[in-house]
């Protein structure tokens with residue numbers, strides 16, 4: 001019997017864990033190294049989602065392991081009013097990477113960083129309305145979940161007063177089209193802001209956006225969109241907050257995704273990738289905005305703000321990204337992965353679309369008429385897992401099942417090819433099997 005079937009483990013899991021969404025994979029993970037996680041049978045599973053889109057430099061990178069051991073022995077956590085070298089050094093390093101965004105605060109999670117950014121935008125503008133995309137995900141805490149529209153809105157009472165949304169542009173399923181059928185995002189954006197202006201009570205504080213909407217189905221903002229969005233914000237005296245939880249630190253082939261567009265946000269939030277799997281997040285803004293916030297008494301005092309241990313890890317992540325040339329590597333290997341996935345699109349009708357940038361790609365699974373085929377997507381994911389590949393599938397109303405593919409930037413060409421082979425085999429197997437996907441149901 002497989003050690004993964006350990007009845008006592010699964011009975012205890014069912015009895016004692018609070019189920020927080022989705023289902024659990026049918027394996028017990030014992031350890032992880034590089035681009036693989038290993039289950040209880042010591043079976044390697046290729047990790048095409050970098051854990052929860054975070055293990056940017058692979059699992060158990062020796063430099064990260066050594067940094068945690070060293071810093072843990074020196075100082076891990078401090079009174080929030082005390083400063084240490086890793087915190088100031090990381091702030092300085094990040095500021096150098098994002099010219100104009102000179103002020104940095106170090107926190108723990110993505111939701112928390114967006115909470116801090118939205119709170120700052122409200123205080124600085126003296127307004128309270130926050131606009132976000134209809135397929136956004138900014139986190140599970142108050143203001144962050146109020147600005148999250150892809151999932152989880154129902155059943156929790158009122159969202160924050162002043163929560164507004166506009167449609168996320170979708171090149172595969174355009175709402176506004178040019179004569180050739182392609183997405184007319186300019187008209188869509190104008191139309192959307194017309195609706196915002198009608199709904200607003202005159203207190204627009206900020207727009208919060210992901211440069212590539214990940215949980216919303218890997219929707220990339222078309223080139224030019226971000227600049228137009230920033231202009232819409234400027235016209236209304238709103239701040240632009242960019243949430244680069246997943247796109248930041250090289251994943252898309254530039255250090256930050258916004259650099260492709262030449263548009264600097266007023267506030268930038270980083271999480272997931274900056275800690276490469278450990279809880280580290282950052283809020284970055286201009287000196288001008290931070291000065292106003294401070295003068296107005298900005299308060300975001302938390303237990304783990306400015307903790308030295310995660311800051312030291314952040315510095316190690318930046319060192320690794322620089323030393324191993326991972327930003328350029330994301331572009332190069334991303335192109336190989338994109339090409340391989342595009343070949344699968346030629347080969348299989350159910351692959352409706354391949355999109356994304358660098359090592360952050362999406363594959364949309366559809367019926368022959370391009371309507372959503374969530375069931376097939378789930379079967380492909382289950383077949384892939386059985387064959388040793390972990391892929392995450394997003395299932396949203398109105399869209400097909402979308403695989404989010406974002407392996408560590410340290411992935412090799414060979415590992416990419418292994419992943420592509422398994423995806424092809426899994427599509428073949430799932431298309432004929434029609435079997436239900438296994439998994440421990442969370443609901």
Ligand SMILES: Cc1ncc(COP(=O)(O)O)c(C=O)c1O
Nearest residue numbers: 109110111137138139210243245
């Ligand atoms: C773009 C984006 N922002 C924020 C978050 C929330 O981060 P966390 O789960 O660390 O609070 C996520 C998580 O998936 C995300 O994808």
